[in-house]
Amino acid sequence: MSEFFSKKIEFLKGVGPAKGELLNKELGIFTYSDLILYYPFKHEDRTKVHRIAELNEGMTAVQLSGRIIRTQVIGEGHKKRLVAYFGDGTGEVELIWFKGVTWMQKQINANATYLVFGKPQFFNHKFSIAHPEIELLNPAEQQSGFLQPVYTVTEKMKRKYVYSKNISKMLRTLLPMAYQHIEENLSEAILQRYRLIARRDAVVNIHFPKDQQWLKRATTRLKFEELFYIQLKLLKEQKHKKKIYQGQTFKDTSLIKDFYEKHLPFELTDAQKRVCREIYRDMASGKQMNRLLQGDVGSGKTIVAFISMLSAIGSGAQACMVAPTEILAEQHYQGLKKFADKLGITIDILTGSTRTRDRRVLHARLENGNLKILVGTHALFEDKVQFDNLGLCIVDEQHRFGVEQRSKLWKRNSENLYPHILVMTATPIPRTLAMTLYGDLDVSVIDELPAGRKPIKTVHRYDAQRLRMFGFLREQIALGRQVYIVYPLIEESETLEYKNLMDGHESIQRAFPDQHLSIVHGQMSSVDKDFEMQRFKKGETQIMVATTVIEVGVDVPNATVIVIENAERFGLSQLHQLRGRVGRGAEQSYCILMTDYKISKEGRTRLETMVKTNNGFEIADVDLKLRGPGNMMGTQQSGLMNLQIADLAKDGKILQEARKMAQEIIEEDPELESLENSKMKEFMNLDQKTQTQWSRIS
């Protein structure tokens, strides 16, 4: 890597210490390469030059080319302004500055030819432009026209008269010098196959494109490069892990057979069978499994998890399942216990609220191998928890565990044998995110719901239609079904949230005097929560009033209606998760989204999406577009999403191509040893700092 790029920015002609410091502090630009990598956020089209005679009142910003005839300072005090009379032979406009009058006056050369850019306003029978951008005209540029880059600058910079155009000017000085130092980092084969332009041309054109087409070429090339290196890195890691991390070989099928033949409660869907096979194959391979299991809500992940555990247990190992919350751990425990009991397999649960006395017993049983399955929260990560022989660890992520915690599991092993890892997510993740966040894992998808499920009917109703809605609930209850009514989490105030829920509870009790109600919220102890859940599950209560604690995992097939109050307050994936609490049996189910009339545009899109589709993958894509990758995955993982130019919400196609290319390369030449690939390896192996200077791979 050339020394050139690490030169301090203040040494660039026209920058100096004062501006240099401003760039350091305000934009994090310290070196030449930092500036080169400070891409504009948009380009203004300056390809067209208008004539003054063509101006009309409705025009947005226009570009004019002509001469400043004379300047004049008018008014006093805060009314003081500089007026420059500007003409192009077809007419005249006034250019006006209210700020920086003296400074501006010094900048302007009367009689010189300028390019002027701004929004014309018609006032007192003439056009004027307030605070236009002006530039001494460069005849070459006038001929070809150009796309003007616009850079983000902070308020503080503006106060010190450093604007976007100053950054642009610095780059105009820097780029011609930098051009020859910019090295290619993709092989000739890749460039040709994807028709990508050379890196140095891309870098120049991302700032100063010759035209729209060049801008597009430059953007595509840089996005490809960014995504390609992330994928190359992830896939290389994956390959590396497979090579060095041995997993225990679980080939025994006796328990699985026994379960299949005698206890399987329903026919597995084809998708479930396929995924079970994929997992079995991994666990029998002798390599450590690192697999992501994606399935839509209600697609039947629990039984797949259990069957995977049977592979491990049948071969004498233990299995565990980690959930992000106690309530979910409890649900998984109940779900798995049903199956485990049938085979006489020992199973227990460990959470923050497990009593010390019980813990001690549990630790001992785990350590001597008598306990085969342990379900729990991150309490499982504590050092005291030692397995005799942990063979499979299932992590139910729900987007809450980060990569960090996941890697912690690696350390939980004895000797050289690592437990197999299966990461489960309940809400589908858009493909682009999955490829980036979980790009080092193999992926299994359950893309089919159990037979006989009817798609849930979703409607949006306003508060004014509440009585009719109650009428509908009565009909359903009369048919023997059960109902959830969900209130939103109110982040600003727990008291308010509680009050909301209690008010709701009261009014529902009034509306349904003959029915038994359950109530569940976050402030209840887990014992009480569990008690209420069980009552509802057993059918002793008909209506469950709850906050979002029921969002994940709750499984009551007889519940056919979910009413979501203030539905506009929920995120899309949350709504989809909540809706997944119904439609889990054979009966027709309904989801009713209640709101008042005031809904933001984005809120409306969310509701419309819910009404339109039941498909979690489609919903995840809309969610990604609405919220952006960082917000969607929570702060923990947003670091990974710190892409410099690519946008995972929009660049799915480029990402797919980049991943495909990276896959082919890693497949053919895992160590990147060929002459062609070695340069890419060199780039990938650059020390973090130099590499970030160029590509910001996280």
Ligand SMILES: Nc1ncnc2c1ncn2[C@@H]1O[C@H](COP(=O)(O)OP(=O)(O)OP(=O)(O)O)[C@@H](O)[C@H]1O
């Ligand atoms: N193949 C199948 N045929 C019929 N019912 C099934 C099948 N697979 C699972 N089920 C049932 O469907 C319901 C949902 O299964 P499960 O709880 O495993 O879903 P999930 O994928 O974990 O969904 P969620 O994330 O929403 O909890 C359960 O009642 C389960 O018994």
